[in-house]
Amino acid sequence: ALAFTLVFVAFLLLMVGLQFWLALRQIRHVAANSHRVPDEFAGRITLQAHQRAAAYTAARQRLTIVRAAASAALLLALTLLGGLQWIADQLQPWLGSGLAFQIGIVVAVTLLLTLIDWPFDWYSQFSIEQSFGFNRMTPRMFVTDAAKSLLLGAVLGLPLVALVLWLMQSAGTLWWLYAWLAWLAFNLLILVLYPTLIAPLFNKFEPLSDPSLAQRIQSLLDRTGFTSRGVFVMDGSRRSAHGNAYFTGLGRAKRIVFFDTLVERLLPQEIEAVLAHELGHFKLRHVTKRLLFSFAASLAFLALLGWLVEQPWFYVGLGVEPLSAAGSISHGMALVLFILVLPVFTFVLAPLGSLLSRKHEFEADAFAARHSQADDLVAALVKLYEDNASTLTPDPL
Numbered sequence: 001a002l003a004f005t006l007v008f009v010a011f012l013l014l015m016v017g018l019q020f021w022l023a024l025r026q027i028r029h030v031a032a033n034s035h036r037v038p039d040e041f042a043g044r045i046t047l048q049a050h051q052r053a054a055a056y057t058a059a060r061q062r063l064t065i066v067r068a069a070a071s072a073a074l075l076l077a078l079t080l081l082g083g084l085q086w087i088a089d090q091l092q093p094w095l096g097s098g099l100a101f102q103i104g105i106v107v108a109v110t111l112l113l114t115l116i117d118w119p120f121d122w123y124s125q126f127s128i129e130q131s132f133g134f135n136r137m138t139p140r141m142f143v144t145d146a147a148k149s150l151l152l153g154a155v156l157g158l159p160l161v162a163l164v165l166w167l168m169q170s171a172g173t174l175w176w177l178y179a180w181l182a183w184l185a186f187n188l189l190i191l192v193l194y195p196t197l198i199a200p201l202f203n204k205f206e207p208l209s210d211p212s213l214a215q216r217i218q219s220l221l222d223r224t225g226f227t228s229r230g231v232f233v234m235d236g237s238r239r240s241a242h243g244n245a246y247f248t249g250l251g252r253a254k255r256i257v258f259f260d261t262l263v264e265r266l267l268p269q270e271i272e273a274v275l276a277h278e279l280g281h282f283k284l285r286h287v288t289k290r291l292l293f294s295f296a297a298s299l300a301f302l303a304l305l306g307w308l309v310e311q312p313w314f315y316v317g318l319g320v321e322p323l324s325a326a327g328s329i330s331h332g333m334a335l336v337l338f339i340l341v342l343p344v345f346t347f348v349l350a351p352l353g354s355l356l357s358r359k360h361e362f363e364a365d366a367f368a369a370r371h372s373q374a375d376d377l378v379a380a381l382v383k384l385y386e387d388n389a390s391t392l393t394p395d396p397l
Contacts, residue, residue, distance in 0.1 A: 004317030005080065008341060012072060015347040019068040022397070023061040029395035030054045038392050044382045045392065052132065056389040059128045067120050074116060075340060079318040084109070088320070088333060102165045102332030103158070109336050110153075118146060129240065132389060137239045148201055160186050161335075168309065168331040176306035180299045187295075191250040195229075199248065205232040205257065213268045217256070220272055224279050224371055231256045233263055242388050245274055247282065254282075265387060270380035273372040280367030286360040301342065309334045 034054035037045050077083045087108050095101040125142060129135035137145075163182050167175040190198070199205065208214050208231040217231055229249065236244065236259035243262035249255050256275065263271065281287055308314045309329060315322035318337050323329060368377050385392065 001313040001316035004313050008317065008344065011344045015344055016068055016072045020065055023065050025397060026395045027058045027061050030057050030391050030393055033393035041382065041392055045386055049386050050392060053389040053391045056132050057391040063124060063128065078340065082319055084333065084336065085320045097328060099165060103162055105332035105336055106161050114150065134241045136237060136241060145202060165331050176302040180302045183298055184295060195249045195255045204235045208233055213271065216268055216272050217275060220276060220371065224283060226279055226282065228254045228256050233258050233260050235260055237261050243384060245278060247278055265383060266380050269373060269376045273368055273377035274380050276368035276372040277364045277377060280364035281360065284363055284367060305338045308338065
C-alpha cells in the first residue's frame with residue numbers, strides 16, 4: 001500500500017508539474033511574440049487583434065494553473081487526507097451498507113466536485129470572457145444552465161451508476177464486461193437523444209433560413225455523398241460571441257449545426273468550406289475511429305477496475321478502508337477512487353491524443369480543399385482565429 005501511495009504522489013506531482021510548466025511556457029512564448037503579427041498573417045490580422053489574442057491566451061492559461069493546483073489539492077484532501085473515508089463514515093449510519101450507500105458515495109462526491117468547479121466556471125465566464133467581450137450570458141442564465149445540467153446528470157446518470165454498482169455486487173467476476181456493455185448502450189443512446197431532446201434544453205435550433213446558402217450546402221452534401229436530417233442554426237450568441245459549427249446525432253439522424261455567430265460572420269463560400277472540413281471528419285471515418293478507440297479504452301479501464309476492486313492496497317494506498325462496516329467490499333468507493341485517480345496516471349499519454357487529433361485535422365483540411373475552395377477555408381479559419389482570440393504563436397512544445 002505504501003509503494004502505491006508513493007507512486008500515486010509521484011504521478012500527481014508529475015501531472016501538476018507538467019501542467020504548470022507547459023502553461024508558463026505558453027504564457028512566456030505568446031508574450032514574447034506579441035509585438036508583431038507573423039508574416040503569413042500580416043495582411044489579414046491587425047496587431048491589435050494579435051495582441052488581444054495574446055492577452056486572452058495568457059488569462060486562460062493563468063486560470064488553468066490555478067485550477068490545476070485546486071484540483072490536485074482537492075484530490076489529496078479526498079484521498080490521502082481522509083476526505084472520502086469521512087464522507088463514507090457520515091453516510092453509512094443513514095444509508096446502511098447496501099446499494100443505497102454505494103450510490104450515495106458516488107452522488108456525494110460528484111456533487112462536491114461540481115460545486116467546487118462552479119466558482120472557476122463563474123470566473124471564466126464573468127471575468128475572463130466578459131473582459132474580452134465574449135460573454136453574453138447573464139448570471140441568471142448561468143445558474144439556470146448549472147441547475148439544468150445537474151438535473152439532467154441525475155436523470156441520465158443515476159440509473160447508469162445504480163446499474164453498474166448492482167453489477168459489481170451481483171454479476172460475479174465478469175461484472176466489468178457487463179458494465180462495459182451497459183456503458184456502450186448508454187453512450188449510443190445519448191448520441192441518439194442529444195440532437196432532439198437534450199440540446200434543445202439549452203439552446204434554440206431553427207432550420208437554416210437563407211435559401212442560397214441552403215442550396216450551396218445541399219450541393220456540397222450531394223458532391224460528397226452525405227445525408228443528414230437538416231441544417232440548423234443555434235442561438236449560440238445568447239451565451240457567447242464565439243463561433244463554431246458541429247455535427248450531432250448518429251447514422252441517418254445526423255444534424256448539421258451552425259452557431260448564429262458563425263453564420264453572421266462568415267461569407268457563404270467560407271461557411272461551405274468550414275462545413276467541408278467537418279464533412280471530412282465523417283468521410284474519413286475520424287468520428288468512428290475516435291468512438292471505437294473510446295469504447296476500447298473504456299473496456300480496458302473497466303477490466304483494470306475489475307482487478308483493482310479485489311486489491312486491498314488500492315484502497316489503503318489511497319487513504320480509505322477496503323471494507324464497509326458490514327465487512328463487504330465498498331464498490332461505490334472503488335468506483336469513485338478509480339474515476340478520481342485515473343487521470344493522474346493517464347495524463348502523460350495526452351500527447352498521443354494530440355498527435356492523432358492534429359493528423360485528423362490536417363486530413364479534414366485536405367478533404368475540404370478538394371471539395372471546396374482552399375482559399376475560402378483559409379479565409380474562414382483566419383476569421384475564426386481572430387473572432388475567438390486564438391493565438392497565432394503558440395509555444396511549439
